[in-house]
């Protein structure tokens with residue numbers, strides 16, 4: 001059912017995500033006149049606070065996390081906010097919560113940004129208070145479980161109260177403008193699609209490197225590790241967007257149907273196709289940083305880095321490796337996708353001494369939003385001693401190409417789509433489960449093989465075995 005919600009209920013309203021992302025995003029949407037004038041936002045969490053106290057809390061978060069150029073008058077936005085304390089684990093408080101939400105004129109969107117252990121009790125509470133009707137949609141923030149079995153439990157609990165058409169699972173990478181641009185690049189241009197296959201592509205690399213370490217998320221991260229925190233969701237979504245067939249339309253069913261086919265075609269990874277690492281003390285951009293074990297205060301076998309050689313077993317991608325790597329405490333923050341094309345089938349310049357490099361397309365997702373296509377060109381000269389060719393970049397810096405356009409954070413787009421009811425950029429249950437299935441198999445293999453993370457120095461690109469993983473195939477990671 002399509003409606004623009006006039007109530008938004010935020011669970012976890014005092015949490016880190018709410019402060020850093022949700023409140024600033026909602027403020028920015030409000031400032032740009034994108035929220036319905038009658039949209040009311042009700043926050044709920046365990047702490048006891050009045051509406052006025054929550055508005056002060058929200059103001060402090062906005063002052064802390066909104067970039068100065070996007071801060072403006074806050075009063076109008078803060079007036080939309082209300083707050084109801086709730087112990088989500090017992091049924092008692094839900095009737096009061098429902099009273100606070102009131103009767104929506106059109107509908108209610110609920111955003112669950114709480115520990116997954118609270119999902120089940122929260123759904124029960126919402127049901128008991130009549131907050132799961134046809135005019136209610138439910139948005140879930142990761143982590144959605146810790147493996148396929150627990151993710152199914154969560155999905156079953158939510159499915160008991162909401163049909164899939166009203167469930168919105170967030171993967172915030174899908175809200176990033178540059179991630180959406182990947183679809184425009186592939187499907188709004190004629191020149192890439194004929195080459196986008198095993199006949200013309202040698203391999204694909206996806207890197208998500210971060211300079212940050214644990215960031216105080218000690219308990220969560222040590223239970224998750226890089227593969228569950230980053231690969232299971234964000235990186236597999238990027239892979240699916242790179243590898244999927246052209247959907248017939250840009251809508252929720254068509255796009256997600258194509259992504260899930262790719263995720264289901266992922267080949268179980270073999271022994272020797274993954275490398276894990278854990279950082280030790282080092283330096284990043286000249287700053288000394290402690291090791292993971294020091295930050296954690298104990299020894300641990302959790303990986304803070306993982307590199308994987310993946311394969312998509314279908315006609316289009318037969319024999320094309322997808323090298324994935326992600327890690328904390330890398331030398332720089334960069335998310336990028338590299339499409340390495342094959343060499344030309346025959347070099348007419350070989351007899352003239354020229355060497356060739358295959359073309360490469362680098363799609364920079366963050367922090368640089370660049371698309372660079374490397375092309376071979378002749379080095380100017382009279383060529384008396386042979387022809388020299390060199391790779392030159394064709395470079396599009398997105399911010400320059402679209403100067404003046406507002407750079408929005410991912411949650412702005414996703415929250416607006418949630419309020420308006422567009423599921424295209426949200427993850428469907430079958431996708432999440434296919435993602436878990438692949439990741440669970442990798443983790444079982446680690447366990448069976450007794451694989452523990454190799455150490456790497458903070459500020460490096462991970463253990464040397466990760467370099468070897470690619471170099472064995474004659475591939476160099478793009479840096």
Ligand code: BG6
Pocket residue numbers: 210229230335
């Ligand atoms: C989150 C992970 O999902 O994504 C974090 O839990 C990670 O560990 C973050 O730092 C990265 O997001 P972004 O948008 O900064 O690349």
